[in-house]
Structures are given as structure tokens and as C-alpha cells.
Amino acid sequence: MVNYQERQLDRTFAALVDRTRRAILARLEREHSASVTELAEPFAIKLPAVMKHLDVLESAGLITRSKAGRVVTVRLRPQPMKEAMDWLRRYERFWSGSLDRLAAYAERKEEEARRKAR
Amino acid sequence: MTSLTLVRRIRARPSIVFEAMTTPDGIAQWWGPDAGPVLLAESDARMGGRFQVRFRTLDGTEHESTGEYLEVVASKRLVMSWRWTTGGEPDEHDEVSRVEIDFKPIDAGTEITFTHARLKTEASRSSHEAGWAGALDKLVRHLSSERIAGGRAHDLSEEHAK
Numbered sequence: 001m002v003n004y005q006e007r008q009l010d011r012t013f014a015a016l017v018d019r020t021r022r023a024i025l026a027r028l029e030r031e032h033s034a035s036v037t038e039l040a041e042p043f044a045i046k047l048p049a050v051m052k053h054l055d056v057l058e059s060a061g062l063i064t065r066s067k068a069g070r071v072v073t074v075r076l077r078p079q080p081m082k083e084a085m086d087w088l089r090r091y092e093r094f095w096s097g098s099l100d101r102l103a104a105y106a107e108r109k110e111e112e113a114r115r116k117a118r
Numbered sequence: 119m120t121s122l123t124l125v126r127r128i129r130a131r132p133s134i135v136f137e138a139m140t141t142p143d144g145i146a147q148w149w150g151p152d153a154g155p156v157l158l159a160e161s162d163a164r165m166g167g168r169f170q171v172r173f174r175t176l177d178g179t180e181h182e183s184t185g186e187y188l189e190v191v192a193s194k195r196l197v198m199s200w201r202w203t204t205g206g207e208p209d210e211h212d213e214v215s216r217v218e219i220d221f222k223p224i225d226a227g228t229e230i231t232f233t234h235a236r237l238k239t240e241a242s243r244s245s246h247e248a249g250w251a252g253a254l255d256k257l258v259r260h261l262s263s264e265r266i267a268g269g270r271a272h273d274l275s276e277e278h279a280k
Contacts, residue, residue, distance in 0.1 A: 090207070091122050091234055097151030099232060103128040105147040106138045110130035110227065 008061070012080045015060035020045070021053050025062060028076040036065075036072045122234045129227040132193040136221055139196065145171055152176045164190055169198065181205030185217070195220050200234070 015021055024039055040050040054074065057063045061080045066073050128135055138144035140163035146156040150173040157180065158172040165187060172182040182204035189197035196219040215236045222229045 092124075094151045095122065095124055095232060095234060098149055099124060099126050099230070101148035101150070102135070102138055103126055103130075105144070106128050106130035106135045106228075109134045109138065113131075113134065 008080060008083065011060040012062065012083070015056050015062055016081075018053065018056075020050075021057055024050075024053060024057065024074075025076065025081075028063065028074060033073050033075045036074060039074060124232045125229065126232065127224065127226060127229045132221045132223050132228045135228045135230065136193040136196070139219065140190075145169075149173055150175060150181075158182075163187055163196075172204065179205050185214075188216075193221055 016025075020043060023042075027039065027042075028034060036047070036050065036054065039054075040047050043050060054063065054065065058065060062077055064075050064077050066075070130138075138148065140161055142159040142161050145159040145161055149156050149159065149171050152175055154173060154175040156171065156173045158170065160171070161167075161169040163169075167187045167190075168184065169187065170182070170184040172180060174180050181202070183200060183202050183206060185199040185201055187196070187198050189195055196217075198217050200215045200217050201213070213236075215234060218233045218235065220231045222231070
């Protein structure tokens, strides 16, 4: 399970390293879905190159492709990105939770100290 | 390289906060992200002294970290090396990171500035180099419907990851 998650993280990060792929994801985030032709439009690269980027994104689980007639519709799949952010936030959660508890404990000790001083 | 900085204002004097952070009895009361128990707390808070803390989280997993105190200035500053030995981040068991804590007296009590620095894994390295983390964060924020609102137990707290 852990190994699977780590491999998934590696795939997610690897997919996101490329600027064109990030641009594709950002556009899908804005527009919800787009056809392959629409996605290729803003880039100065040929359709087959865009298809290769879409292959990488799909194998990382970041997008889904569905075909209706001759139109391939691409949609965003946010889950792997959420998992990647969770990884980055894990330390934050660990320390944030711990420091909240530390604060509560120290504040109790402070109140005790003040009661004793009275 | 990734680092995390958190700032907390605590309604207790610096000596009390410092003691809570450095004594085994204190550590046993708060260490860990949730209400799970601390199973072992050892701490020799002087330069070159070591700490070792083992805790269980509510999901039943056990974690242990250990390290050495590199700077100890009572009620003012604490620097220690940090390494996971069990659980935590399995990728980072061979990596030594660094924790720095500064204690500042304020009217209401103590402000602590807490930094966990030199976090490094392949993933954090690549994310840093590519510089996409901010963009990704924004993206995820838009997408995530079950995101928890920012409210925390301590109103005065603020934090940022960098």
C-alpha cells in the first residue's frame, strides 16, 4: 500500500514537472473539460506531441479521456494531486497538531502556576 | 529542500513553554498530531544531549523520531537534528533534518517560531526545482470540495509553508 502510494506520488510529481502538462491541467481546471484539438490550440507543438503529454497525464491518473464519435474529451481527475498535496502537508499537520497540544498543555501549566502564586 | 515554519502565540510564560518542550514529562503530554499516546519520551536538553520520542497516532500506527540538541538556550532558543526511525516519512529514514524553535516573550505569554528545515526527498526536491508547488496548491484548493476551513484551536496562530 505504501509502495503503491509512493509510486503514485512519483508519477504525479513527474507528470507535473513539465510546463506544457501543467498548462493543460490549469486549463482543464478552468474549463472542466476540453477536446484534444482545443487543448492543442494554444501550444506551438504538433498534435502528436500533445497526445504524448496526455498519455503521461492519463497514466499518472491526472486526466481521463472519453471518446464520442471523432471527438475525444479530456477531463481533470483531481485525486492524485490532492494526494501529492497531502504528502507536502503531512509535516505541517504533524507539527500544527503537536503545537496546538503543546499550547493547551503549557496554558494549563501557566494557570496552575498562577493559582499557586496567589 | 523544503522547510516548514509555524508561529504560535501561547498564553504561558517562556520558561513554562520551554520546559513543556524539553522535559520528558512535558513531551509526553503533547507530542504527536492527534490524541494518540506518547509511548516513550527521553530528552536530555543540553548541547550534545539526545532526544527520542515514540508515539502512536489514532490510526494505530507507531512513529519514532530521534535527534541531538545542537543549541540550547533556556527559555529562548532550541535547535535539534531530527530523524525518523519508525513510521513518519519512511523515505526519509536516512535523512537528517533540523528543527529550530525560538521563544519570544510577549504580553500575552510566549510567541514561538518553529521551523522544520532541510526536509528533503526526491519528491520535495523535484517539486522545488520545478517550482510548481504554488500553482499546484492553487489548483488543488479550487478543486478540493471537502477542504477543511482554516479555523484552528488557537485564534492567534498563523502559519505558512515555504
